[in-house]
Amino acid sequence: MERRVETCDVAVIGGGPAGLAAALGARRAGAAKVLLLEREKTLGGILNQCVHDGFGLFLYKETISGPEYAERLAEDVAREPIQVETGAMVLDLSRERVLKVNSRAGYRSVQAGAVVLAMGCRERTRDQIEIPGTRPAGVYTAGLAQNLVNLQNLRIGNEAVILGSGDIGLIMARRLLFEGIKVKGVFEILPWAGGLERNVRQCLMDFSIPLELGSTVVEIRGRDRVESVVVAKVGEGLAPVAGTERVVGCDTLLLSVGLIPENELSKRAGVELSPLTGGAAVDETLMTSVPGVFSCGNVLHIHDVADWASFEGFAAGERAARYAAGDRPAGTTVRATPGPLIKYALPQIVTAGKAGVEWSFRVTRPVRDVGIEVKGKTSGKVYARKKYPRLLPSELQKIKVKDAIEEEIEVGCHE
Amino acid sequence: MSMRNGPVCDVAVIGGGVVGCAVLRELSRYDLRLVLLERESDLAEGVTKGNSGVIHAGFNVPPRSLKARTNVAGLKLVYELAETLGVPHRKTGKLVIALADEDRPRLEELKAAGDRSGVPGLEIVDEPAIRRLEPLARGRWALWSPHTGIISPYEFTIALAECAARNGAEVRLEAPVESVGVRDGLFHLKTPKGEVVARAVVNCAGLFSDEVARLAGIDDYRIFPYRGEYLITDKDCGLRLGRPIYPVPPRDDPGLGIHITPTLEGNILLGPSAEAVADKRDAATTREVAAKLKAEAARLMPELGGVGFIHSYAGIRPKLVDPSGGARFEDFICEESERRPGWISLVGIESPGLTAAPALAEMVVAMLGARLDLRLKAEFRPDLPVKKRFAALDDDKRAGRVAKDADWGEMICRCEHVTRAEVVAALRNPFGARTLDAVKRRTRCGMGRCQGGFCTPRIVEVLQEEGVAPDRITKRGGGSRLFYGRLKG
Numbered sequence: 035m036e037r038r039v040e041t042c043d044v045a046v047i048g049g050g051p052a053g054l055a056a057a058l059g060a061r062r063a064g065a066a067k068v069l070l071l072e073r074e075k076t077l078g079g080i081l082n083q084c085v086h087d088g089f090g091l092f093l094y095k096e097t098i099s100g101p102e103y104a105e106r107l108a109e110d111v112a113r114e115p116i117q118v119e120t121g122a123m124v125l126d127l128s129r130e131r132v133l134k135v136n137s138r139a140g141y142r143s144v145q146a147g148a149v150v151l152a153m154g155c156r157e158r159t160r161d162q163i164e165i166p167g168t169r170p171a172g173v174y175t176a177g178l179a180q181n182l183v184n185l186q187n188l189r190i191g192n193e194a195v196i197l198g199s200g201d202i203g204l205i206m207a208r209r210l211l212f213e214g215i216k217v218k219g220v221f222e223i224l225p226w227a228g229g230l231e232r233n234v235r236q237c238l239m240d241f242s243i244p245l246e247l248g249s250t251v252v253e254i255r256g257r258d259r260v261e262s263v264v265v266a267k268v269g270e271g272l273a274p275v276a277g278t279e280r281v282v283g284c285d286t287l288l289l290s291v292g293l294i295p296e297n298e299l300s301k302r303a304g305v306e307l308s309p310l311t312g313g314a315a316v317d318e319t320l321m322t323s324v325p326g327v328f329s330c331g332n333v334l335h336i337h338d339v340a341d342w343a344s345f346e347g348f349a350a351g352e353r354a355a356r357y358a359a360g361d362r363p364a365g366t367t368v369r370a371t372p373g374p375l376i377k378y379a380l381p382q383i384v385t386a387g388k389a390g391v392e393w394s395f396r397v398t399r400p401v402r403d404v405g406i407e408v409k410g411k412t413s414g415k416v417y418a419r420k421k422y423p424r425l426l427p428s429e430l431q432k433i434k435v436k437d438a439i440e441e442e443i444e445v446g447c448h449e
Numbered sequence: 450m451s452m453r454n455g456p457v458c459d460v461a462v463i464g465g466g467v468v469g470c471a472v473l474r475e476l477s478r479y480d481l482r483l484v485l486l487e488r489e490s491d492l493a494e495g496v497t498k499g500n501s502g503v504i505h506a507g508f509n510v511p512p513r514s515l516k517a518r519t520n521v522a523g524l525k526l527v528y529e530l531a532e533t534l535g536v537p538h539r540k541t542g543k544l545v546i547a548l549a550d551e552d553r554p555r556l557e558e559l560k561a562a563g564d565r566s567g568v569p570g571l572e573i574v575d576e577p578a579i580r581r582l583e584p585l586a587r588g589r590w591a592l593w594s595p596h597t598g599i600i601s602p603y604e605f606t607i608a609l610a611e612c613a614a615r616n617g618a619e620v621r622l623e624a625p626v627e628s629v630g631v632r633d634g635l636f637h638l639k640t641p642k643g644e645v646v647a648r649a650v651v652n653c654a655g656l657f658s659d660e661v662a663r664l665a666g667i668d669d670y671r672i673f674p675y676r677g678e679y680l681i682t683d684k685d686c687g688l689r690l691g692r693p694i695y696p697v698p699p700r701d702d703p704g705l706g707i708h709i710t711p712t713l714e715g716n717i718l719l720g721p722s723a724e725a726v727a728d729k730r731d732a733a734t735t736r737e738v739a740a741k742l743k744a745e746a747a748r749l750m751p752e753l754g755g756v757g758f759i760h761s762y763a764g765i766r767p768k769l770v771d772p773s774g775g776a777r778f779e780d781f782i783c784e785e786s787e788r789r790p791g792w793i794s795l796v797g798i799e800s801p802g803l804t805a806a807p808a809l810a811e812m813v814v815a816m817l818g819a820r821l822d823l824r825l826k827a828e829f830r831p832d833l834p835v836k837k838r839f840a841a842l843d844d845d846k847r848a849g850r851v852a853k854d855a856d857w858g859e860m861i862c863r864c865e866h867v868t869r870a871e872v873v874a875a876l877r878n879p880f881g882a883r884t885l886d887a888v889k890r891r892t893r894c895g896m897g898r899c900q901g902g903f904c905t906p907r908i909v910e911v912l913q914e915e916g917v918a919p920d921r922i923t924k925r926g927g928g929s930r931l932f933y934g935r936l937k938g
Contacts, residue, residue: 073860123860134844136868138855141848159900161760168733169762171924171931181906182932188909188919189933213936257730258928298685298864298898 042069042117043358044351045133045146047124047299050079051340052331052347053152054107059351060150061114065358068116069144071135073123077111078104079154080177081340083184086205088232092341103340127303131326147358148326150350151300151314155332157202158292160254165197167254170261176202176290183209191286195263196220197251201229201338201428203290208237210288217243218284221265223250223272226400228290230338230428251287252279260285293336303327310378311335317367317383318391319353320346325362328354335380335394338430342394368439373409373446375401377427384439392434395445397425404447408435411442458482459821461638461647463626463661465492467602467806468798469653470609475810476817477616480824484645485610485618486638488625488657490926491882492610493603493890496655496799499677499732499764501710501718503693504528504538504598505801508563508571509705515781517566519805519812524568524596526807531600533832534608537713541692543597544579546588546749548696555697556592563594570595585750586694597693599713602803603890607878612833614879616826621645622880623926626654629664631789636665649791649820651813656729656767658796667786670796674729675703675766677721678738680758683898684715688756694749703770705800707745709753714865714893719746719753721764725772732763759898769797781805783812791820836874838893840866861911862904864897872908876915883917886925 044060046053049072057070076082081089084100091097094106111118122137133144157175172191174182180202182188194210196203199222207217220238225248227234238245246265252274253264267278295313297305306323308315313334314322321328330350331343366386370393372379379395393408404425408418417435425431425447433445460476462469465487473485489495504527507520531538547553556573563571574593579586582593610620621642629650630637638645654661659670682688695708704723711717722738739761747754769779782796793816795809802809817823839847839857850857856870875891876883885901888894888908895901895908909931912922923929 073863121859123863125860125866136847136851136858136860138851138858141844141851141858143844156899157902159759159902161758161900164736164739164758164761166734166736166739166761171929175902178902178905182909183936186906186909187936188931189936190931192933252736253733258924259930301685 039143039145041145041147042067043147044150044354045069045071045144046150046152046351047071047127047133048079048152048154048331048333049077049118049120050152050154050331050343051081051103051107052154052333052343053079053150054104054111055344055347056150056152056330056351056354057111057116058107058114059348060355061116063352063355065355069146070111070116070118071122071124072118072120075121077108077118077120083177083180084205085184089340092339093344100340107344124299127299129304129324148328148354150354151322151327151329151333152331152347153296153299153333155293155295155336157289158294160289163291165251165254168256170254170256170259172256172260172285173254173287173289176200176206176288179288180206180209183213189213189215191215193218193284194286194288195251195282195284196288196290198222198290198292199227199229199234199245200290200292201233203288204229204233204237206288206290207243208241211241211243215286218282219244219246221246221249221251223248223268226426228428231426250274254287260287263287293332295333295335297333300329300333308378308382310372311380315382316380317363317385318381318388319363320350320381321353321357321363326357335378338428342430368442370443370445373444375399375404375447376445379445384443386440387438389436389438390434391439392432393445394430394432396430397427397447400424400426401447401449404449406431406433407446407448408433409444409446411444413441417443456482457635457646457648458484459647460649460651460817461486461636461645462651462653463638464495464653464655464658465489465606465610465620465622466495466497466653466655467493467606467609467803468655468795468809469651470606470613471806471810472651472653472813473613473618474609475807475814477613477618478825478829480826481821483613483618484647485613485620486624486626486640486645487620487622490623490884490923491887491890492620492880493606494925496765496767497602497606497803498890499679499762500602500800500803501693501708501721502599502602502712502803503543503710504600505804506543506563506594506597507566507568507801508559508592508594509698510801511778512562512565515783516801516805519781519808520801521567522808523805527600527804528598530609530807531605534612535833535835536600536605536608538598538600539713540596540598541711542582542593542595543693543695544583544586544588545592545594545695545697546579546586547590548587548748549589552697553590556590559592568594568596583691583694585688585690585752587749587751599693599711601713605803607891608833611879612831615830615833620880622882626661626664631665634791636792649817650793652792652794653798655798656765658767658794662794662796665786665789665792667789667792667794670769670782670794671771672729672767672797673770673772674726674731675768676724676726676731676763677704677766678734678742678763679718679720679761680739680742681719681760682717682756683759685898686717686756688717688752690717690750696745696749703768704766707742709746709750717753719743723766726765729765732765734761734763759900766799767797768799781809783809785816793817839868839871861907862892862894862897864899865893867892867894867904869911872911873915876911883912883915884923884925885931
C-alpha cells in the first residue's frame with residue numbers, strides 16, 4: 035500500500051532563539067510551507083529558564099529577559115502562517131531530508147525541501163571532565179539547576195560550590211544567592227573567567243561571591259548527598275598540584291564547564307562536523323556538507339549572546355527557503371582555517387568567487403592590541419584586517435571581507 | 450507486635466541482587482509463601498549493578514570448583530531465562546587476547562581448564578582471525594569462546610523478581626534485616642518494614658552476607674570488598690565493538706584483568722580494576738585508576754585512546770580471598786548451616802555469579818527440598834508480559850503505539866529516546882521502587898550523553914504526578930534526596 039508522505043518546504047528543528055528566527059527567515063524569503071518543530075511543550079528553548087535580564091540588545095535595541103525575548107520572537111512566528119508543533123521531537127533525519135517526528139499527535143515522516151538544524155546544545159557533565167569520587171545526589175549541571183530553580187521552583191540545596199565560570203554558572207551563582215542558598219565559591223580551572231565580563235561583575239563581584247581562578251574540583255565526597263568537594267590549584271597542563279587540596283563543605287555542586295552542540299541528528303544525516311566547534315562545517319550560506327541541510331545557533335557553534343544565534347537563524351532560514359525553491363550553490367569551494375590564536379573561524383567553507391563573506395571567530399586566550407587578519411593562503415593577500423585593543427575567548431567576534439575570495443583562507447590573530 | 454506481621458512464610462530470601470532474585474523466581478514455581486528482603490531502595494543496587502554484564506562461558510575458574518560447575522550449568526540457563534523473560538541479551542562470543550607469542554601458553558591453560566569443565570567450542574585463533582572477528586582489536590593469539598554473551602545485569606535481575614512477583618512472591622524494599630531470632634525452629638527477621646517469620650532463610654546478601662549470617666549466630670564467613678572501576682563511552686563514540694575482548698588474566702590481578710565490553714546499546718565499557726578497599730560501600734572512582742583503565746584498554750584496542758567517556762562508576766566484589774593472605778582462589782559458598790538448620794548462605798558470589806545465579810538457585814531449591822514440601826504450582830507463569838522499548842520498535846509499531854496511547858508520543862529522554870509511557874510504567878513497578886535510579890535502570894533515562902541534564906526535570910514532574918512529593922524524590926533512596934522543599938517563588 036502506498037502511503038502519501040507529508041511534505042514541507044522548510045522544516046526547522048528546534049524552537050529556541052535560532053529556530054524561531056529561522057522559521058521567520060524562511061517565510062521572509064518566500065517559503066510557502068514552513069514547519070517548526072520543538073520538543074519542549076513551549077517555544078523558546080533555554081530562553082524560558084533564563085529569567086535574568088540582558089537579552090535583545092542587538093535584535094530589539096533594549097535589554098529584556100529570556101522569556102520576554104522568546105515571547106517576542108514567538109509572537110512574530112504566530113503572525114506568519116508557520117506550522118508550529120510543540121512537544122514534537124525529531125528522532126531521525128536522513129540525507130534525503132526525511133524527518134521522523136514523534137509527538138502526542140502521532141508518529142510520522144515528513145519530507146522537507148530544506149532543513150534548518152537549530153537543536154541547541156547540551157552541557158558538559160561531571161564525567162566528561164572526569165571528576166573522581168563518590169556518586170551522591172546534589173551534583174547538577176548549571177542549566178539543569180536553572181531549570182529546576184526557575185521553572186519548577188525547587189530548592190536544590192543549601193550550600194553550593196560552583197565549578198566553572200561559564201555564563202550559566204555565573205548567572206546561577208547570583209540566582210542561588212537570591213534564593214537564600216549559600217554559594218561558597220566559583221572555581222575556574224583556567225586563568226581567566228569563562229563567561230562574559232559583565233556577568234563576572236554583576237553576578238559575582240557585586241555580591242562578594244569569591245571567584246578562584248586556576249583551581250578545580252578534584253574529588254566529590256558524600257555517600258547519599260554531596261557532603262563536600264576537594265578543590266586544588268592547577269599547574270602545568272591544568273593538572274592538579276599536589277599539596278594544594280582543600281576540603282570545601284557543601285551539599286550541592288553545580289557544573290558550568292562547557293556546552294556541546296547537540297548534533298546527534300546531524301550525524302544521522304551524515305553532516306560533516308568540525309572538531310573545533312563541535313557543530314557542522316558550513317559554507318557562507320550556513321549550508322552543511324549535506325545539500326539542503328542548514329545549521330544555526332548553538333547547534334552550529336556556542337554563542338554567548340542569544341541575539342547572534344537569532345541573526346544566524348534568520349540567515350539560515352532565508353537560505354533554506356531559497357534552496358527549497360531551487361536555488362543551488364554553484365562553483366567550487368575553498369576552505370577557511372583558523373590561524374594563530376584563533377580557536378575557530380566560521381564558515382569553514384566558502385564558494386569560490388564569493389564576495390562579502392563574514393567570519394565569526396573566537397580567540398584561544400585573552401589578548402591585547404591585536405590585529406585579526408583574513409589572509410589568502412596561496413597569494414598571501416590580506417583580504418581584511420581589523421584591530422582590537424583586547425579580545426576574550428568568551429566573546430564571539432566577526433570580521434567581514436568585501437572582495438571576492440578565490441583561494442584557501444586563514445583567519446589569524448597577530449599580537 | 451507489628452501489624453505487618455503476616456502468617457509464617459516458608460522461605461525468606463535476604464538480598465535482591467541477581468542471586469536472591471534468581472532464588473526467589475526458582476522458588477516461585479512451588480506452592481510456597483515467599484518474601485524477599487532488600488535493604489536498598491531497589492533491586493540490583495549492590496554487587497549486581499556494578500559488573501561487566503558478561504554471560505561467562507566458564508573457563509576462567511578451576512575445573513570441578515563450584516564456580517565452574519554453576520557457571521557452565523548457568524550459561525545455558527541464563528540464555529533460556531533471558532529468552533523466556535524477554536530480557537535483551539546477545540550471544541556475542543568473546544576473545545581473550547595474548548599480545549605476544551610468550552603469552553600463548555596462558556591461553557592454552559585457559560582452554561584446557563575450560564575443556565575440562567565442559568565449556569563448549571573453545572579454540573585458539575591467530576591474528577588474522579582476531580582481525581576478522583574484531584577489526585579494532587590488536588593481538589597475536591586469542592582464545593575464542595563462541596558461547597560467551599552480554600546482558601544487562603540489573604534488567605535481568607528485575608525481570609527475575611517481576612516474574613517471581615507475578616507468581617505470588619513478595620518483595621520488600623528498604624527492609625534491611627536488623628536482627629534474627631530463632632524460636633521454635635522458625636526464623637524471626639526484624640526489619641524496618643516489619644518482622645518476617647520464616648521456616649527457612651536464604652542469605653543472598655552479597656557484600657553483607659557475612660554480617661547477615663552473624664546476626665543468626667553463624668560466624669563462619671568474612672567478606673573482603675574489592676572495588677572495580679569502570680569507564681563508559683557514548684554509543685556515538687564512533688567505534689564499534691561486537692564482543693568482549695579480554696587480556697590474558699594478569700597474575701597479580703584479583704579480577705580477570707581490565708577488559709573491553711560492548712553494551713547491548715552500543716556503548717563500550719572499560720574495566721574493571723581490582724583493588725581491595727576497607728569499606729564495603731566505598732564505590733568512589735579515582736583519577737589514578739581512570740588513567741590505568743585507559744592505558745590498559747588501549748593496549749588491546751588502540752583506537753580507544755582518543756575516545757571520550759560519558760560516565761564512570763565502581764562496583765564492589767564480595768570476595769572471600771583475604772588481600773593480606775596468600776590464597777589466590779576461594780570458591781563460592783552455598784551451604785546450609787549445621788548450627789542453624791534451615792538457614793542457607795550464599796557467600797562470596799563474585800564473578801561469575803551473574804551467570805551462575807540460576808544454577809545456584811536450583812541448588813538452593815534442591816537443598817530446601819529436604820525441609821519443605823515442594824509442590825509445583827499448576828498456575829506458575831515462567832514468563833513476563835512482552836515489553837519492548839520505544840527505541841527498539843520499527844516505524845509502523847511506533848505509529849501504532851502512539852495512536853493507541855499518546856504517552857508513547859511524549860519523549861522524556863532525548864538521548865535514549867524514552868517515552869512518557871515507559872517512564873510511567875517503570876514508576877508503577879510491582880516493588881514500589883520510585884527513585885531516579887530505578888527509572889534509569891528500567892528505561893535508560895539518564896544513561897545517555899546528557900547524563901540526565903534534560904530528562905531529570907521531566908521525570909521530577911512525572912514523579913510528582915505519580916504522587917511523590919518533591920522532598921521524597923531521591924536518586925537511590927536513603928539520604929540521597931534531590932530537593933529541600935520549594936522555593937518561596
